[in-house]
Amino acid sequence: MPIHCDIVSQDRSLFSGDADMIIAPGSEGLLGILPHHTPLLTTLTYGVLVVKQAGGEEAFAIAGGIMEVLPDAVTVLADVGERVEEIDVARAEAAKARAEEMLKHAPDQNNEAYLKAMTSLRRSQLRLDAARRYRKG
Amino acid sequence: MASLREMRLRIRSVRNIAQVTRALQTVSASKVRRAQAAVLATRPYAAKALEVLGHLAGRRNTIVHPMLTPRNPVRNILAIVVSGDRGLAGAYNANVVRRALSRFGDSPAAVHYIVIGRKGREMLRRAGVPITAEFSNLPPAPSYADLSAIGRLAIEDYIEGKADEVHIVFTQFISLLHQQAAVQQLLPLSGLAAPAEEAAGGPKPVYLFEPGQTQLLDIAINRLVSIEIYESILESLASEHAARMVTMRNATENANELIGGLQLDYNKARQESITGDLLDIAAGTEALTAQTSAR
Known part of the structure; x- marks a missing residue:
């Protein structure tokens, strides 16, 4: 069932x-x-x-x-x-690079920009991993 | 009777008004399409969220959570009123405020308001009701994140006991020509109708919760309440644009009618003055000929 x-x-x-x-x-x-x-x-x-x-x-x-x-x-x-299948790998990579760049320049770990960059990094990393592992062909 | 020049000016100014209202109508028409798409896009989530909430509310005998349990007596009520920042939308703002006041105006509990939109704030302030928070100048296509503050505020008020019930007053988008002001209870969730199978008294499965029950319910209910608020606001936005579009179309039609009437009057007046001039000329020529032949 x-x-x-x-x-x-x-x-x-x-x-x-x-x-x-x-x-x-x-x-x-x-x-x-x-x-x-x-x-x-x-x-x-x-x-x-x-x-x-x-x-x-x-x-x-x-x-x-x-x-x-x-x-x-x-x-x-x-x-x-x-x-x-819908993940845009190029965009996710660009977002990841941008987020990493922002994290490098963020001295303070508690401000909003840092958290935002962290979220963005996790999200783009997830997209890339998912695309690599699960995409057919 | 106004002079010809005055009439010409009058016609021109009405024509300008028609142009402005027509432009507003076109803008609203495209905005309403976008807002409608946004509403339709969140509906599946909101519908599913409501379903899950319904399941939870139906099991409130086995689950104890402050946000699921009705308080008795209800001393304080929080009403969230969703209105627009701008007018020129027919009765849109007036309707939603009237709905709020008719529902909560003579309530025995103390009601305070959170209002979204400048127009609603002005009207509620004139009505002399307490307003604890106000959100205006929302972005034209607000995202979930833009509005999460409103949900947080409502939930805080409820948890701290400043409100024993939370309601939202918004405008349901039914169609382009039909919008309706509506009231929905957000908290506690007991206001939801329990799904049919539970009403029938079948075996109620007990939920497992991961992580712990309280923590999970906190997260889930917070999120579900916020999405309900989000959807209500999107519906209201679509309704506002639709109402403005219809109002502006009527205004354009009225202006065109007015122009027609004025143009007719103007043409008549012009014809009269031409006839008058011709008569003068004819009379003058007549007089001249009479003089010459007399000589």
């Missing part, structure tokens, strides 16, 4: 359909969700979420969020998310 899976980010719906298994980056570690999982509510961390279906699998880069698991349905509310 497949499990229904909805993945939405704040600005669009990323995935809606049936899946055999979902592997999600929970804040306490990777979670593999199979049908009839016990109800669970968890936060997600930066990572790759994989939806396995009969025909293959689809991967999504998720930058934090919330996941609700019910026996027959999984709902992922991602803060930021995109399909691995």
Whole structure:
């Protein structure tokens, strides 16, 4: 029996359909969700979420969020998310370089610019890793 | 009767007004399209968020969390009113303020307001209600981050007990021609309708929480409340642009009608004066000929 899976980010719906298994980056570690999982509510961390279906699998880069698991349905509310196929590697690399540059020049570790650069670095790093590992072909 | 020159000036000024209103209409039309797209884009998230909230609220017998438990009695209410910074949008601002006052105006609890938009602030201030915070000059296409402060403020008020209930008053975007002011309860979440299967009294599964329950609920509820606020504001923005577009189209039509009437009057007056001039000339010629033939 497949499990229904909805993945939405704040600005669009990323995935809606049936899946055999979902592997999600929970804040306490990777979670593999199979049908009839016990109800669970968890936060997600930066990572790759994989939806396995009969025909293959689809991967999504998720930058934090919330996941609700019910026996027959999984709902992922991602803060930021995109399909691995959609990742713009050149842009992510540029963003990473920019963030690293900013971190080098940031003396203070507590100001907003530093945190912003840190977030941007983590995000672009995640995109690059996800694209490298999960992109087909 | 105004002189011909005055009438010409009048026509020109009305024509200028029509030009301005037509420009505003076009601008609003393109803005409403963009705002509508933004609303549609957040709807799946907001709908799913509401679903999850509903599941949580339906289990409030097994889950204890301050943001899920209604307080009794309700002494203080916080109302967030979403209005626009600018007028020229028909009854848009007036409607949302009227809705807020009719809902909370004679409430037995003490109501204080957080208002978004200059117009709403002015109207609420005139109504003499307490306003604790105000946000205006929002960017034309606000991002989630731009608005998260509002959510934080509302949640803080609730946690600190300055408000026992939090409501948001905003304008639902139904269609280009139809927008409606609406009130939604944000906190506590008990205001949500429990999903049907839970109302039927089926076995209620107990949730596992990772990390701990309180911590997770804090994060989840904060985020879900913020997204509700975010969506309400986007809906209001789309409604504002739609209302302005319709208002400006009416204004343009009225101006054109006015121009038509004025032009008719002007043409009549001009014709009359020409006829008058011709009569004068004819009379003059007549007089001259009479003189010459008499000689």
